[in-house]
Amino acid sequence: MLTDGYHDVPKGKVATVVTQLEMRARPETRGVPGPDGWMLTRIQTPTVPWYRALYMSVGADWLWFGRMKLPDAEIDTVLSDPKVHIYTLQKDGTDGALLELDFRTDGECELVYFGLIPALIGTGAGRFLMNAAIEAAWAEPINLFHVFTCTLDSPQALGFYRRSGFIPIRQKIEVADDPRITFGYDRGLAPHVPIFDP
Incomplete structure (x- = not known):
């Protein structure tokens, strides 16, 4: 349990x-x-x-790193599961979005990843993709659709999810290795998040 007040984040995190x-x-x-x-x-x-x-094209600016730190075999296990559905937007051989729905828990769907390449942000593609996500999720026998977002994501993300019908139920603090230090991400990514070298 965190106490009230400030807590130092270790360098490199x-x-x-x-x-x-x-x-x-x-x-x-x-x-x-x-x-x-x-x-x-x-x-x-x-x-x-x-x-x-695609994960990097969509998520690098927001420091998505969860899947990048996994070995190929673990990612392949997720992707090959028939209860994991992967969608994108395509045009002229280009992929412009990542929508990942996980139905592996009975009665539930997790919106694991949802994002657009930078060129599609602000075009209405997000609302179109969210409508598709809602339709695909509730087409299955579920009673819960849930998602996690964080303060590394776009500042519009939380409000967008709420306008889409999601209700916030809890918050947590996550501390993790900075992927620009640990995973070799470009140090120019996510300029809204300062780098603290160890």
């Missing part, structure tokens, strides 16, 4: 406030068109190299 949100009934969605020329596609047999490349 990043700290973030993680908010868990949930949805216990399918909300009404406002139909929006997809971004011009982009098509929502479920990737039936994603490969690890494809997934890693």
Whole structure:
């Protein structure tokens, strides 16, 4: 249990406030068109190299690192599970989004990853993709749809999830290795998060 007050974050680490949100009934969605020329596609047999490349294209600016620290075999185990659904937006051979839905817990769906490449931010693609996520999640026999977001993510993320029908239920503090130090990420990524070298 953390006490009130300030707590030093060790050098070489990043700290973030993680908010868990949930949805216990399918909300009404406002139909929006997809971004011009982009098509929502479920990737039936994603490969690890494809997934890693898309993961970085979408998440590097927000310091996504959870999957990058896993060995290929562990990622492949997740991707090959029929209860894990991977979607993207595609146009002219380019992948523009990562939507990962995990149904491995009975009666639940976790929105594990949700994001767009920088070029699609602000185009309405996020609302289109979230509508698709809600539709796909509630098409299965679930009674809980949940997601985690954190203060490393876009400042708009928490509000976007709430407007989409998710309700915040708890917060946690996560301290982890800074991927710009530990995993070789470009040190210019996520300039909103300072680097504290050990």
